[in-house]
Amino acid sequence: MVGSTVGGTVAAGWEPVREAFEAFVAAEPHAPEAQLAVRHHGRTVVDLWGGEDTDGDTLSGVFSITKGAAHLVVALLVQDGVLDPERPVSSYWPEFTGDGKEGLTLRQLVAHGSGLIGVDGGFPYEEIADDAAVAARLVGQKPYWEPGTAYGYHAFVIGALTGEVVRRVTGRSLQEVYEERVRAPYGLDLYMGLPQESRGRWKPILEMLPTPAQAAVLAAGGPLPEPMRIAFNANGRTPMDPVTYANHPRVLTLGPASAGGVGTARGVAALYAAAISGTEDRPALLDPATAAEVARPHAPGVDRVTSEVDHFGFGFERQHAVGPEAFGHCGAAGGLGFADPVTGIAYGYTRRRYGFPGGMAPENGPLTAAVLKAARGA
Known part of the structure; x- marks a missing residue:
């Protein structure tokens, strides 16, 4: 691979992580344009990047990593007592009824159990970028299975569904609550709605x-x-292209909470550090009981969309x-992106x-193994 370089730094004792990252970048047939950042008990220990046209400040679409930010907002509202996971979604969102939807609890919704994985005929780009518009379509859609009886990955719509609950109970969009409670106070380089002043760093x-x-x-x-x-919005007249989606101007502007976030690896690592360890002079967002609750399995069995087994905790993917x-x-x-309260990673x-082939890339295996080994030896 011509021209691809690795830049950045690692703390003493974390050199094997850099070696694993360099080995992956060297082996890639095309420049991955990748970033890797790790915090250990809140302290940055790895800050690396590799490619021909990417550095540590480069912003780009992060797809469903966005869901981690969205589910953190929901977990915070549950922790605050603003939301009750055992209440029916319809108690917050009265229009959420029909075809069994009225009995679905918030916990079942967040764990991808609504059966509303998409809509008949799919969404155009302009609509799927707008969580309010997506929620309005979904509330009238017949679920693809009986709500609460199974689960399946709501790839491009889960943030719109949970976001509508957040909007009904707080009067604010999920994106606004994230900005006020999480992104701005912790200075995270991870956005749901890319601000104009940061667009010069976007690629x-x-x-x-x-x-x-x-x-x-x-x-x-x-x-x-x-x-x-259906779940990946490929059931319309023209199947949605995920790369076009991530780069779409309306997606960048509105930051749909399912997959429309923009950020850096530093921002992703800082999000999870904020969740379990705190960053700099700010405390952890989640108390230990809440962190344990979001990690525990909420949807046992086989995912009807991806066929993964025991896929979800409280919205977050379990990290087997x-x-x-x-x-x-x-x-x-x-x-x-992930947090591990045991190692502080x-x-x-x-x-x-x-x-x-899409989804979590295979290099995350050796990179994660090197990170965990370094953390256990620190």
Whole structure:
């Protein structure tokens, strides 16, 4: 790979993480345009980047890593007593009725149990960028399974559904609550709605460039199963392209809470540090009981969309490779963010080059292993 470089720093004792990152970047056939940031008990110990046109300040779309920020807002409101996870969603959102929706609890909704994984005919880009518009469509949609009886990944709509509950109870959008309670006070480089003054640092998500072998795997995969087509908004006349979605001007402006966030790996790691450890002179956002609650399994069994097993805690994805107390969320281009209260790790990894095959990229395995080994030896 010509021209790709690794920059940044690591603290003493964390050199093996840099070695793992350098090995991955060197092995990639195309520049990944990736960032890796790690905080340990709130202190930055890893700050790296690799590629031809990316540094530590480069902002880009983080896809479903955004869900971690959104679910942190919901967890905070539950912790404050503003939201009750056992109450029906309809008690906050009276129009949320019909076809079994009225019995769905907030806990079941946040754990992807509503059955409202999309809408018949799909959403156009202009609409799916607007959480209020998405919620208005979904409330009239017949669920794709009986609400509360199963779960499946609500890839592009979960933030609109939970966001409407937040709006009904607080009078503020989820994005506004995130800005006021989390992003601004903790100085996070992770946005739901990219501010004008930060747009000079933004660079677009780049298309996947598969190797011939990878292209053959993609070609042999065939069409997506119907639940995935609906959940990933590929069921319209023109299937949605995720790269176009992430770079769409309306998505950048509105910051839809399911997958429309923009940030850096530093911002992702700082989000999770804020959740469990605090940052600088600010305390942790979540108390230990709440952190344990969001990590515990809320939806046992097989995900009807992705076929993953025991996929979700309280909205956050369970981190099986890290430990039962860890919680976080991956992003479609390959990124990942998570917190592990046991080791005190807050991990943020982003990449602008869409990785094969999509979803959490395989390099997160060795990178996470190197981070956890360093943390346990620190």
